[in-house]
Structure formats: C-alpha cells, structure tokens
Amino acid sequence: MRYQPSTTEKKWQERWTEQKLYQTNLSSKKPHYYNLVMFPYPSGDRLHVGHWYNFAPSDSFGRFMKMQGYEVFEPMGYDSFGLPAENFAIKTGVAPQESTARNIKEMIRQLKAVGAMYDWDRMVVTSDPEYYRWTQWIFLELYRRGLCYKKTAPVNWCPSCQTVLANEQVKEGLCDRCDTEVVQKDLAQWFFKITDYAEHLLDYDGLDWPNKTMLMQQNWIGKSQGITYTQKVKDLAMEFQSYDSVPQTFMAQTFAVIAPDHPRLAELIAGTEQEKDVLKFADKIKKKKVANKFNVEKEVEGIFTGRYIENPFGTGDLPIWVASFVIADYGSGVVNCSAHDERDFAFAKKYGIPLRPVMFPQDEKEAEKVRNLEYAYHHDPEAILTQPEQFNGRKWGEVREDILDFLEKKGMGKRTTNYKLRDWLISRQRFWGAPIPIVNCKKCGEVPVPPEALPVVLPLEGVDYKPKGKAPLASSPDFMNTSCPTCGGPAEREPDTMDTFVCSSWYYLRYLTPHNEEAAFDPKMVNNWLPVNMYIGGPEHACMHLLYARFIHKVLMEDPKAEPFKRLVHQGLITKDGAKMSKSKGNVVSPDEFVEKYGSDVFRMYLMFMGPFTDGGDWNDRGITGISRFVDKLWRLMNEASAENDTPAVARSLHAAIKKVGEDISSFHFNTALSTLMELTTLAQREGISAASKKLMIQLIAPMAPHFAEECWEALGQKESVFNSSWPTFDEKLLVVDEFELVVQVNGKVRARVMAPHGISKEEAIEKAAALPGVQKYLSEGTRLKDIYVPNKLVSFVVKPN
C-alpha cells in the first residue's frame, strides 16, 4: 500500500491537538529553548511558498531541539497593524479590522497545514486592544524615562502614503513600501531616542549572529571618532563648532563650509554684502532637496558667505562658504575643508579657492602631482606629512592619535564621537495603528495618558480613512475630544498612530504571557525564557526591526547589555522567475496545491532540499517528485519484513547518519541531512535493516517529516509520539571502516586507488602504494624526493623527472 499523505497528516494534526503535544510548559524543569520565527503580516495574499520556506525549517529545527530534551517554546502571531490593510480599506471600503480578521483566519488554516509545533494558546495579534494597550504603555515608559519626545524637524514624507517615514524606511530616496520619491518636510513628530543607545547597540558580545547583519547595523549606526574644533567668526561675536574625523591634515585647511539649512546661517550672514544672494542660494538648494531633484553624485554647488573663521591654526583666516553637500544634522553642520578630501578638492577647484597640501606621496613624481594640485591625495598610510613642524616627516598612517593629543593639548579642539544613527521617528499620520497615548490640553500642554486609562482605543467606526496629509483620527470628534488627565478641562487627543515597528519590537516578550492584564510582560517569565535562543527571519530587517527590538529590549529590561535574540539566522529569499513574489507582479506561488498533491511533509522537505536554508533561490517545482519517491521508498522499507541483524555497512551508515543529520540540522543544512538519509534508505533497501534500526531512521527523519514519522513510529509499535523520544546517539566505534580506498598520487595527480586496512601505518601504506604497477611506471621515470601520507586517505609521491 502506498503512503497516503492527506489522511495521515490530518490524523496526526488532530491527535497532536487532542494531546496538547505542543503546549509548552513554561515552568518546566527541563532546559528551555525559545524557538522563534518572525511573525507574519496578515495580508490578503495569504501564505506563499516563501513563508513556508521560512516557517517549515524553523519548525523542523524546533522539533529537533525538542528531541534533544529541551522544553521548546514555538509561538506564532500576527503583526496585524499597518498600511496594506488600511489601503485595502480605502480602496474597497472594507474596514481594516474586518479584512485583518479574515486574513488571520485564513492564515491560521494554512499554518495548521504546515503541521508545526505552534503553541496556539499563546497567539498574539498586535491590533488587538489587549496587545496594543501595552504597546501604548511602552510608549509611556519611554516618555517617562525621557526617551520619547516631540520635535519639529525636517522629516521624510511619502506623498503617496501621506505619512512620514523613519530614516530606516527610506531606500535610495524612495518609500520602502510604495517606491514613491520621498520629500523633506518640516513637521512636529514623535521620536524615540535610540541615539542614546548607539554605543550599546554596537556591542554584540555573546551573540551568535550572521556577520553580515552585525556589519550592516554597524554601518547604519556609523560611529566615527575625531575632533571638534571651536572657532571664532571674524568680526562677529559668534563661534562655530566643526567636526573632523581625519585630523591628520588639519594644517591643510584653507576654507570652511556650512550647510544650506543650517539653523544659524541667517545669523552668520546678517548684514553682509552677500546676505541676499546667500539666502537665495540656500533656499534654492533646500527646495531642490525637498523636491528630491538634487543629484548627489554630480552636483557640488556653493556660494561665499562673506564671513571668515578667524585664523584657527595660525595659517590665516578661512573663508566660509555655503556648500550643497554639507549635512546640517551631522556633526555641527560646519566643516573645515582641505586639499586632502576629494569633495573639498572638487569644490575648491570649481570656485577657485586656494588649496595648500601638507602631505605627499614618497614617490617624487607623484608628490609633484600633489604639489601641482592634480588630484586630491588622501587616506594613504604611507603618506608623509610636512606640517605642522612637530610632525614633519611622519607617516599619515601613524600620527592620528598623536595629532589628536597635540590638538587637545593646544586647546584647539576636543576628541569627539559621532554617529550617523538618527532618532527613531515613530509617529504616523495613518489610521490602522496603535494611537499615541498623549492628550493635548490648552492649559497643561502635552499630557501623557495615565497607564491605568489604557488602552486608548482605536475607534472602529466613524473614521474617514482617506489620507489627507493629516491623521485620519483627527476627523473623529468622538476620538479627539477628551478631558485632560491633569486638570480635567477639555482637551484633544494626539491623532497620530505609532509605526508598526513599535508593535513588533516587543512581541517576543508578550508571547510568554499573552493574556496578562496586569503588565506587558512577566519579569519572572522573561527572566526564565529570554533571550530568545533562536530567531529566524529575513535579512531585510537588519537595520529596522532587529535594531529597534534590541533598543526597546534594553530599555524595558533596564539593562543596556540585555539582548533579545541570542542566535539569529536569516532564511534566503524565494523568487519566482527572478523576481520577489508579490500580488502586484502576479507571481505569487501558493503552497496549497502542492500540499494537497504531495502532502505537507513532502512539500516541506522539498523546500529544505532546494539548497542551504540561508541561500533561498528561484522557485520551480521540478524535482518535488524526487522527495515524493523518497518518502514512498522509505515507507516501503518500513513496511517490509525487518532483517534479523544489520549488515556492517548498514550499521556503519546508520551511525554515520545519526552524526551527520544531527550536525546538519544544527547548522541549518537540511539539504545534506536529507541526502544522507536518502543514501541510507537506498542502502537499507538493498541490504535489509533490523527493526531497531528502522526506529532510529524514523527518529532521524522526524524533524523534517513529522506526520510521516509519527505514522511509521506508530506502525513500529510505539505508543508515544516520536517527538517525546530522545534523539539517537551514535557509536563512535561503528563509524570506523575496516577498509578504505587508498588514493595514490604522483606529483599531485591521482594515478591509482587500492583498498587498504584502516589504521595502516605510513610505511605500509607507502610500500603498498609504490608497489602498484600503475604507480611504478611514474616512479621509475624520475627520482623520488618525498613521500606524503594522509592517514586513511592518500599517499602522494613527489618525483623529479630525470
């Protein structure tokens, strides 16, 4: 009889639910393992093969850990606030809460078909008041700790989404969500002070994360160290700070530049001849930037302000220019410029500003070019400095710290650290999100909602979702009109909602106690279960979710060293015809038909067999028959009469497989784990296999084919679930072969192979190899210089031809 996936899978899913096999005992004495996968957004697209590619191996890993003796916690939930549901509402009139509920229901049906160990009793839905009440509480906590503030600032505005975006949500000047060009706008917005944690976020001590992800975060945080000069403006009672991260060539500085949108520009130029022109110029650049018409690569524009920085280094006054390339909110927005920076160099050349190089290549020809200002010479560790006098003749690569000391001692500047990271803009002018729990009172000003008055409920009726550049909630008088928590007088609510990344930055804490009405999370539980042992999700979250969650976690734990995710693994991307799957492209592949045709185990294994989990790949269904055949073959093997004993080859392969499959699952190489089991199956089919070894084989495949394994396990006479059995151990002694194929090389080329006993001595091996007729031919053609023996593998002769 052939294996029947559909009936078998249904049977086991029902039995697992009945027996509550996957309800985690959170107070278990067993070692804990928190196995987490990034929760999905419940979109109308339903689950596609990409979700399966992500969720199924994550579950296989969790099942493996369960068999390793851990109490495994594997929760699932929905990141259900956000733009797609709202945009869908605008288009169709279906309320977001309705479409979201429907999508969640459909996704649960699909997720149950995966046959994962999800603890459904601990599901969280971020758009439930039960959940977002505590998201609001977190806002208040940050507010209380001075880590949350409202500020009017130039922010990223997406004209299509009609909302502001965080820096992290702007990709190459485009909105991360809809690819519309983002413009700059001055708006009063709410921020979380993530910059306070910049240094702590650079500490990855004890984390097992992909290097790439840590590097991306480091680059995003963008730490740099240098010096800040304080300098006087000539003929004006005004001082400027100027940050310099390459201080070695400070003596070359011949001019300074200020950002067009610098807050003190007007003050600087007041009363100068150039005032009008400068203002006009600054305005032009600002407008260009707002309209996103500024070509970063090609354009360098500027204008002289008429002001000078007074003789900062004893080399003369530095004319101050407004330059298009200066960023107002990095460093101080004012920069000293020299011949040893490419941008400064180009700017000076364009406007005829004098340059004075103070560092030269050792090669005289090249040095001449630098002297003649043929190019901007910089960042060469071997470059020789000529100024200041004390450093004459020293190498650029070696003077950095000494120069910093020198500048500090002379009182010309102070060591400074700067970060590219900006505060996290969390307010959104959209409807479908957690309302910001703030009340604006005419008398008391900005007043936080008292925690006991939470949640500030998102009104589900009487709101016009249409974006008008203003938060939709502002159009609901029922929502807006309230009383001030402080004075009791009439007041208005804050109409903005929070970025959904706030919701997702703490859900892993909520999973442990999803229905707790007393607190967002239970510190004792969190202490017992955090950090998450294994976190699986896409690499696209490196500088958003993963950074935000680390920040929020550190704040909530009141410990800047606390980390939410100990080990992190990114699944690869599954594309269709080379493109990311999306409804708009019409290339979404549904898993449903494959699950129906082949069963969820086969589908899951096929996804795992495609290649390494972290690689992803382009979807095609060629080859799924290979997995289907494998399952049938294994099923037949299990149903055949067992052999009395295993042959030595079967015993050895079985134990090698126990070792290999365990290692491969631990490192997410499911593809090679499966190929090992395929080879073992073929061998066992040929040589026969004992009943005891059949059981071991089923245990090995169980994490990857859970339903199938349970069915076989039961057929082999087992009463309990295979997932309550312990992962088999291998016998090291059995792994050793008595004979191996000795490879014989001459000058690196394979010339012969011969069977030899395992553990053969070097001398014996060489003697045996040299005696082979196919080898003697080559040995006799020259002089034997050296013999190499790699134990139990090969002999290599080095021969010099005569």
Add this chain to the structure above:
RNA sequence: GCCCGGGUGGUGGAAUGGUAGACACGCGAGACUUAAAAUCUCGUCUCCUUAUGGAGGUGUGGGUUCGAGUCCCACCCCGGGCACCA
C-alpha cells in the same frame, strides 16, 4: 564610490587544502509487464580511445603548495547593504 556575499554539469546543488560534480531533477538504455503506470538496475562534465587508459575542467589571469573549487594577489560578472556622514 564604499562595505559585505557569491560565480561548480542541461537544472537545484555536494565537497575539514587531499579522488571535483555526493544527493536529487531531467535525459538515455535495460529488467518486470500483453501494455502502461509504479518499481528496480546501469549510464549521463568535455575531448581522445573498442575497452583498459589518458588529457582538460569549478568566472579570467597570476601566485603559494607534493597537491587549490577551497589559501593569497589582480581583474570581470551577479546579488545584497550604504551612499554627500567631512
């Protein structure tokens, strides 16, 4: 431009510095069958050779080594991230 990854058969991919192409798809041949399906066996990088056996071969060019897909240098191509951060 800068910082990461990665380039291996017709395809997905495998290889602690030690037999390149495991496993699987596809394809070809055969067995079983009246036949088909299913299953099983054999073959399948290229070239020379009847076979045995040779020669070449992991993006390109160099290097280290007895031996390189793997290590080093330069370059080309693809993917991801950042991008006026002084």
